[in-house]
Amino acid sequence: MKTSRRVFLKSSIGGAALLAGGVSVPGFLARTARAATCETGQRILVVVQLTGGNDGLNTVVPFRDDIYARLRPTLRISDAQALRLTDDLGLHPEMRGLKKLFDHGQLSIINNxxxxxxxxxxxxxxxIWHTANLIPEDARDGWLGRVVDSESRETDAPGALHLxxxxxxxxxxxxxxxxxxxxxxxxxRLPDGATDLAGLIAAPRPSAADDLLYVQRVAVASCTNARRIESVLRNDRSDSSYPDFGLAGRLRQIAQLIGAEFGARVYYTSLDGFDTHARQALAHGPLLRELSESLAAFQADLAARGVAEQVLTMTFSEFGRRVAENGSQGTDHGAAAPMMVMGAACRAGVIGGPPKLDALVDGDVAHQIDFRSVYATVLDDWLQLKSTAILGKYHERLAICKRA
Amino acid sequence: MNPLAPFIHSAATPWNRRLAAHLLRRAGFAPSESEIRTAVAAGLEETVRSLLADGEESDRVHELDALAAPLAERDDIDGLRAWWFGRMRHTRRSLLARMTLFWHNHFATSNVKVRDARLMFQQIRVLEQHALGSFRNMMRAVARDPAMIVWLDGQQNINGRPNENFARELFELFALGVGNYTERDIKEAARAFTGWHQKNRRFQYVDTYHDHHEKTVFGRSGNLDGDDVIDLTMAQPACARWIAVKLAQEFIAPAPDEALIAAIALKLTESKFDISATLEAIFLSRAMFDAANFRVRIKSPVEFVVGIARSLELKAPSRGMADAAGQMGQRLLEPPSVKGWDGHRAWLNSATMLIRLNAAARAVGGDLYAPQAMLDRYGISAANAAESLGDLTLDGELPPPLADRLRESPMRDDAALREWTRLLISSPEYQMA
Known part of the structure; x- marks a missing residue:
């Protein structure tokens, strides 16, 4: 049986709480149990960074566009190959997993x-993407870092985790x-034979000052986390359902942590290799397959763990790529590109429509949606924070999430 | 009573292992058995003198230093970070190492923006060179340091188009603190630093970029240059106080009281900002050895990692130490902002604490650690082994559950001593310095 935090909490209300390992925690530390706990059902954001500049035009393909076909003589995805999303746009043929999620109403694509x-x-x-500041030199922290620092409740859980x-x-x-x-x-995880650690840490000290009590509380919380993670791992059967990709492995661990009620509000991981200047097709298809199958397996796993309602997953890349392919069957650094948001709370669909390839700016797709609008939507509508406080100014929100 | 009045040991508060270890832990890192014994035998004054002295470095440090420049030359920032940890692990000048780290947190510069290991290496050397010297010389050197010039946009600071970044942080974070200057002071001070550029990794004053017109900073007018601004800044009473707070937090207590801050500020002013003289007064003071100030600071990841390696005499690989501290939230050469690391409670949450517990287990669970061989070197018998490890790591002040365990089980063989050491350094008390 999975000991949920809620059960655990109830048992802590009278003077002594039981750690998952069966260690009794004296009342003076019981606050830990409360503090370490995010409310059950807390909303979580998972960010997947596509490092190197993902070719947006071959991810969400404007397969009907003649300009696309002409400027991509070797790299273009044809009408027949694209996995159709709308009359004008389709996913790269390697993205069957995400296509299925789109069809099931769990994937929102924000284009351009x-x-x-x-x-x-x-x-x-x-x-710029990381700070949400067009002059990133002026920023002292990242946009998600500001989410972490905005947490005002006393909590022992880390606000975010980078995996x-x-x-x-x-x-x-x-x-x-x-x-x-x-x-x-x-x-x-704690090493074998470390079971007694929590008891030693939690035992009352004759005259513990505030700071020592704080360390005790945090240390007890970390042992509790370790137990919980251990128990999730021991009972975990999700292994077979994930494809054998690096990203899938990382997302699986994130799902395990979410299942263990680790407490972070933001999880962040990345997939590298999108800087496809030469012979792009050899690299890009497999990368999109890794992305698509990993995300699909992750979403299925979240559902199996009963936490799908709690999690929203977002992808981004630092830029898209030039519309015209270069002489090495690759593409060079470009500008606007699609973002994807996945989750049970998504309103499925494509926001933004096809790119305007007849109105390129310096050979690149011009942006129609500011990325900070996507951030603002995720902050306001999903994490229920004040986007103006995190982003420093107002940005229009988009219809990404279902109405609460 | 002046908190910086000299500490006088007496029958009630004798100079002993506990006091010596406290001093060494604060003025450096968690000490080895040999460091503690040397300090106990030498006495307080002599120990402080040798902490501040220009002593000869170990062969190991000379070997490491030969590696540093080539690492920097290859722009190998991870290698350089590992080198720094190796140096802290093996140095005989632990106070110098500690103060270099202190200034790295004070003049916090990150390679995330500088993107040049050679510049970062030069800056560490500048910080080390002035770490125990004159704060004025330090300020002058830092204002000319190429990594700092890149970090705070000095290169963009040009006559007619001043860039205020360095001037602002100089006042806000390096010398005065918020509320002790006006926006106008910043604007005018920025003009005084125009043309303070770098070229080919050297400071370069470009006269044509310098604003030669009159500026007014803190009410003083003239054709001021950067050094004038530094002097005017240091003449503000807020400056001595600002540095005093930081020194008090680093060496005495996380929330120092007003009397202590005032006394340290006075010492700084009287000594013309001589860091060594100020530290000497702190280390010899009553406040330093006030019972209320023992183990009240939460160790930084670097203190935790390097301290374990030094006190348990581990054969710890430098890169492993650097990575471990990074995981715990302190990636050297990449402080989170020009403000440095917040420190104290901000070091610990349930994830970073777990990473400490695991690092502790790894440190003593394998080949890096040889407890019996170490104890043999000091002539400590198997019968006293466990107790001695408690003395070494926690000054013998074991919290009740550990004291119970020491009474109940013998813990003499290798495996038991490793497990015992793990518990000692995993304890909440060990997270404090």
Whole structure:
């Protein structure tokens, strides 16, 4: 039986609480149990970063557009190949998993997303997306870091978690609460024979000052988390349902953490390799397949764990790619591109329509939707925060989420 | 009573292992058995003198230092970060290492923007060079440091188009704190630093970019340049106080009282901002050894990781230490902002604590740690092994559950000593310095 946090909490209301490992926690630390707990059913945002600049035109394909066909002599996806979403747009043929989610009403595609005066440097454009600031040098933190720092409740749970082998992205940079960055869930398991640790940590001290009590509380919470994660892993049967991709493995661990009520509001991972300057087809198809199948398996797993209603997943990339392919059967850095938002709360559909390829700016797709509008929607309508406080100004919201 | 009045040891508060370990932990990292024994034998004054002295480095540090420039030259920032950890692990000048780290957090510069390991390496060397010297010279050097010039947009600060980034942080974070300057002071100070550029990784003053007109900063007018602004800034009473607060938080207590801050600020002013003289006064003070100030600061990840390696004499790989501290929330050379790391309680949440517990288990569970061999070197018998490890890590002040365990089970063989050490360094008390 899965010990839910709620059951665990109820048992903590009288003086002593039981940790999942069967260790008694004295009343003076019982606040930990409350503090470590996000309300059951708390809304969670999962962000998947597509690193390198994903070719939006071959992801959400304007298969009817003659200009697209002409400028992409070797790379174009034909009418017959595209997985049709609307009369004008279809997904790359490797994206069957996400097509199915679209058909089941769980995928929202926002097309032609970008920002004014697009920067074509990977670093600077990524910084712009990460900070939600068109002059990222002015920002001291990331937009999701501000979500973490905006948490006013006393909580021992980390506000966000980065699960990838890369360094912590600027998006998660905070000014107050550190955001853990781990390569795998192993970092949150305790070694064998560590069962007695929680008891030793929790035992009352004769004269503990406030700060020591704080450390005790956090340490007890971390042992509780470890137990919970351990128990989720022990009973986990989701292995077979995920494809054998790196991204799938990371998303699976995120699903496990969500299942274990780890407490983070934001999870962040990435898929690298989208900088396809040469022989793009060899790389891009497999990447989109990894993305699509991993996301589909993740969504199915969330549903199986009974938490699908709680989770919204969003993808983004630092820019799209030039409309005209280059001489090496690749594409160079471009501008606007689609974002995808997946979840039970999504209003399925395509927001924004086909790209205007007859009105390119410097050879690139011009943006019609500011990426900060997508952020604002996710902040206001999903995380129920004040987007103006996080983003510094008002941005129009889009019809991505179903009405609550 | 002046909190900086000298501490006088007495029968009630003798100079002993506990006090020596406290001083060494604060003025460096968690000490080894040999460091504690040396300090106990030498006495307080001599220990402080040698912490501040220009001592000879270990061979290991010389070997490491030969590696640093090539790492920086290859722009290998991960390698450089690992080098820094190796150096902190092996240095004999633990206070110098600690203060270099302190200034890295004070003049917090991140390679995320600088994107050049050579510049970051140069900056560490600048911080180290002035770490125990004159704060004025430090400020002058930092204002000319190429990494800082890139970090706070000095390169864009040009006559007629001033960039205020450095001037603002100079006042807000490096020297005065919010509320002690006006927006006008910032605008005028920025003009004084125009033309302070860098070229080919060297400071370059470009006269044609410099604004030679009159500026007014803190009510003083003239054709001011950057050094004038630094002098005017340091003449503000808020400056000594600002640095005093930071030193008090680092060395005495996370929420220092007013009397202590005032006393340290006075010492800074009287010594003309001589960092060594100020630290000497702090380390010899009553406040330093006030019982209420023992183990009240939450260790930073770097203190935690390097302290374990030094006190347990681990053969810890530098890169492993760097990665572990990074996972715990302190990736050196990439502070979260120019404000540095917030520290204290912000270091710990249920995830970062778990990462500490796991790192503790890894540190003592394998080949890196040889408890019996270490204890043998100090002539400690198997019968006293467990107790000695408690002395080494927690000054013998075991919390009740650990004290019970020490009484109840013998813990003499290798496996038991490892497990015991793991419990000691996983304890809430060990997270505090």
């Amino acid at each position: 997303v970008g920002y004014p005066n697009p920067d074509r440097s990977h670093f600077r454009s990524m910084d 990838a082998s890369a360094a912590l992205p600027l998006a998660l940079r905070t000014q107050r609460q550190p955001v853990p960055s781990v390569e795998s869930l192993e970092a949150f």
